Amino acid sequence: MINIENLIRDNIRKLNPYSSARDEYTGSIGVFLDANENSFGSIPDGKFNRYPDPHQREIKEKLSKIKKTNPENIFIGNGSDEAIDLLFRAFCEPSKDTVLIMPPTYGMYKVAADINNVEVIEIALTDEFQIETENVLNNVTPNTKLMFICSPNNPSGNLLNRNSITKILRSFNGVVVIDEAYIDFTNDESWINELSNYNNLVVLQTFSKAWGFANIRVGMAYGDMQIISVMNKIKYPYNVNGVSQQIISQALDNEVEKNRIVEKIISERNKLIDDLLKLSIVEKVFPSDSNFVLAKVRNANRIYDYLLDKKIIVRNRSKMINCEECLRFTVGTESENQRLIEILSKYGE
Ligand SMILES: Cc1ncc(COP(=O)(O)O)c(C=O)c1O
Secondary structure, X not given: OOOHHHHOOHHHHOOOOOOOHHHHOXXXXXOOOOOOXXXXXXXOOOOOOOOOOOOOHHHHHHHHHHHOOOHHHEEEEOOHHHHHHHHHHHHOOOOOOEEEEOXXXXXXXXXXXXHOOOXXXXXXXXXXXXXXXXXXXXXXXXXXXXXXXXXXXXXXXXXXXXHHHHHHHHXXXXXXXXXXXXXXXXXXXXXXXXXXXXOOEEEEEEOOOOOOOHHHOOEXXXXXXXXXXXHHHHOXXXXXXXXXXXXXXXXXXXXXXXXXXXXXXXXXHHHHHHHHHOOOOEXXXXXXXXOEEEEEEOOHHHHHHHHHHOOOOOEEOOOOOOOOOEEEEEOOOHHHHHHXXXXXXXXXX
């Protein structure tokens, strides 16, 4: 067991958090004259004048059943990007503490570190996009408070080796964040199931991918109560708006539909991989456990510009370490993927 209290920044440990009107009275029936809202309603149809539940109780209740955990172990944020930022603010003293990340990986870890003035230790994944476990552990210092592991990893698309992650969880004395934004597209078990074994583990998930709600910004962090309560203590009081809460709550009653769409995306992904491999300009397609595929092509910059010219927008990842000449393709609908392959097959004609 790690002493989480000791990892929290001094000023955050001592912080007296903002107490919102909706913290003090939690009932739903009454005459609400406590929050300086507009009692006459919103324009034009009157429904949005009240502040939303600051604790997102309904969503947490439903999620806790699906994920077999307790509401106290769930943080809900304005996208998982909010959780990433809050973890820095909770645990990393600017200009003193450090974070370890494993490029090529999701860009927001470094951006959030830079915003918070936290030094980044980068230990690259191998050329097969797996963790250099010993190298990672040898580069940790007493000031390394956070480590981000993205699995399935963006932009490579693959799951990271479980034994490597277990070794890190057993050896690292800071907070290990496993970002599972793409976990629904794999058959692998979520690390949420390991939360009771490691009190320094935080698992990030999101409604932006498998659930299809990128627009309304809702993400989650699962972890030990001590970590989750510090995140709740420092978040903006009404960080998830009421419209998003309502839509997500409704969606959670229909997990079957989410699973059906995930199956479709996986089948489209496998078809896309096969089709890409048939193209002479494609040199390699990396294995994917995600809703995107990374492919090494003959000239990434030129092909990227060519696609852009045809109004097909993909992600050029060729500047990232171990991703030379690589493009990342999000799995589209059947017709979108067909269009991509058709245009790619005409490249150079
Ligand atoms: C690995 C990873 N984590 C998190 C996010 C962001 O998720 P959210 O939309 O919940 O902020 C992304 C978005 O692309 C991602 O690729």
